[in-house]
Amino acid sequence: MSGTEHETERPTLNAIRANRRTFLTGAGLAIASGFAANLPSRAHAITAPSSASRRYPFTLGIASGDPTPDGVVIWTRLAPSPYEIGGGLDGRAHPVQWQVATDSSFAQVLREGTARAHPEYSHSVHVDVGGLQAGRDYYYRFRSGTHLSETGRTRTAPQLGAHLTGLNLVVASCQSLGGGFYHAWKDAATDPADAVLFLGDYIYEYAVDATSVRWPYTPPLPDDFQRQTDTLDRYRQQYSLHKSDPDLIEAHRLSPWIVTWDDHEVVNDYDSTDEQLMTRRANAYRAYWEHMPLRLSQLPSGPDARLYRRLTYGNLAQFNVLDTRQYRSPSLPGSRTLDTPERRDPSRTMLGTAQEAWLLDGLSASSARWNVLANSVLFGRLDSDPSDGQSYSTGGWDGYQASQQKIIQHVTDQTVDNFVVLTGDVHRNYDLDILADYDTPGSATVGVEFAGTSISSGRDGQDSDAGVQDRYAANPHLKFANLQRGYLRCRVDHESWTTELRVLDRVSTPEYSVSTRKTLMTEAGNPGLVEV
Numbered sequence: 001m002s003g004t005e006h007e008t009e010r011p012t013l014n015a016i017r018a019n020r021r022t023f024l025t026g027a028g029l030a031i032a033s034g035f036a037a038n039l040p041s042r043a044h045a046i047t048a049p050s051s052a053s054r055r056y057p058f059t060l061g062i063a064s065g066d067p068t069p070d071g072v073v074i075w076t077r078l079a080p081s082p083y084e085i086g087g088g089l090d091g092r093a094h095p096v097q098w099q100v101a102t103d104s105s106f107a108q109v110l111r112e113g114t115a116r117a118h119p120e121y122s123h124s125v126h127v128d129v130g131g132l133q134a135g136r137d138y139y140y141r142f143r144s145g146t147h148l149s150e151t152g153r154t155r156t157a158p159q160l161g162a163h164l165t166g167l168n169l170v171v172a173s174c175q176s177l178g179g180g181f182y183h184a185w186k187d188a189a190t191d192p193a194d195a196v197l198f199l200g201d202y203i204y205e206y207a208v209d210a211t212s213v214r215w216p217y218t219p220p221l222p223d224d225f226q227r228q229t230d231t232l233d234r235y236r237q238q239y240s241l242h243k244s245d246p247d248l249i250e251a252h253r254l255s256p257w258i259v260t261w262d263d264h265e266v267v268n269d270y271d272s273t274d275e276q277l278m279t280r281r282a283n284a285y286r287a288y289w290e291h292m293p294l295r296l297s298q299l300p301s302g303p304d305a306r307l308y309r310r311l312t313y314g315n316l317a318q319f320n321v322l323d324t325r326q327y328r329s330p331s332l333p334g335s336r337t338l339d340t341p342e343r344r345d346p347s348r349t350m351l352g353t354a355q356e357a358w359l360l361d362g363l364s365a366s367s368a369r370w371n372v373l374a375n376s377v378l379f380g381r382l383d384s385d386p387s388d389g390q391s392y393s394t395g396g397w398d399g400y401q402a403s404q405q406k407i408i409q410h411v412t413d414q415t416v417d418n419f420v421v422l423t424g425d426v427h428r429n430y431d432l433d434i435l436a437d438y439d440t441p442g443s444a445t446v447g448v449e450f451a452g453t454s455i456s457s458g459r460d461g462q463d464s465d466a467g468v469q470d471r472y473a474a475n476p477h478l479k480f481a482n483l484q485r486g487y488l489r490c491r492v493d494h495e496s497w498t499t500e501l502r503v504l505d506r507v508s509t510p511e512y513s514v515s516t517r518k519t520l521m522t523e524a525g526n527p528g529l530v531e532v
Helices: 013-025 183-188 232-243 246-254 275-291 353-365 397-413 466-474
Strands: 062-068 071-077 094-101 109-117 124-129 137-144 152-155 167-172 195-199 257-260 309-313 317-321 370-375 419-423 429-435 445-451 478-482 485-492 496-504 514-523 526-531
Touching (some): 062 137, 062 152, 062 246, 062 309, 071 094, 071 137, 071 152, 094 124, 152 246, 183 246, 183 485, 195 370, 232 246, 232 275, 353 397, 397 445, 419 429, 429 514
Parallel strands (some): 062 257, 317 370, 370 419
Antiparallel strands (some): 062 071, 094 109, 094 137, 137 152, 167 485, 429 445, 429 478, 485 496, 514 526
């Protein structure tokens, strides 16, 4: 964390003009309070830019995230040589100026200051900007030395309880660089969302080599990339490689993001607590925070981090952002399981005691029209055996049936309005009705789930296969499935939640086409998916 806002009075028009000139020329900086590990929090004087900072430092773009009614986090990281260990900077802290304005030309600057990009945090900058108006667009930018970043657009959340007529969301997950190009992000950026929900697998920990769709990389990557990611430096490099993609940079620039993780931010299917894994987890969590637009409260302490949180958009939607990795009981052996007693063991948990209680309390207290779980793994039941047998995933909520049913029962008992689950992980589109009791034929529908496909993981994919047909046969509550790459576009109002499944014909080549494969809707007060 490199800076939190220092409150200042709104400047006069003459001061605004002066501020624009001085921001671009590097003089007359406003000072903001700074934060660094084991260092005092105080105002810092500007120092002369080093030779390293004379190279363009904003190679990984800029971002904003976790909007509230009066603020938002803005982020960047100084990395003139992003693929090198250290990003091409020395071991000193570097001053970074920032501005937030009501217009893209910065004629009306509302907040500005100077943060410190510390080497302890990979020269990342997280500014928690407050004092903004609810439910409106803002523009932001950074300067380091003589270099000016691009201008970002962000948007604050509406006032708590305020009437909100509509919400435009993008939901995405799973963006393996080895799997293909980020064409989905290019398409998403053509209609900037009020918020982007990213539901896990932002990076993949695998070595980067000739198996990658994008190989060879230009310029050539350092040899470090040819081994799996486990150290802090390697995780930082892996984020640098993913975040240098121009389409991902643009998607971050144009909308605030709300993020959570899945497993590949650490290592595939992790749930161990042995010392070696915990060391690796600490490295991974630290690098994740350094590269996401998150607040100081999400800064990890070793292998632990409080990532689950709640964001509310007026009276329209409450988003419960879950962490389905850090607190889960060990998975059952193998990738699939029968309906065994272990699967239904009430002592096994997906969320852990504290997060589960937090979620249930929040659902009970909510007055929002739509109550949403932003979640990394498939929530609803999905049997893959079309015969009289049963076969369930061990990694999703099906592997933790008692936790799954406890939440469903709470939604039913508390009459939680308009329950919607948004999901990543599965590299395919699964759209399901959530039933009160999956073991009882004809059980009532209490909510819906939109599990979105991957941005690129799994390569091109296809429209359907035999496995999809098996799942249709075994799961009458499965309303649609598709195996192509893409993302979800959700349009929400008080009458309905409508989701477009945007899909790509390919991600394995620079050439592609994009289309809406299916549009599904659920009406407020009438749970269940219907095709539009």
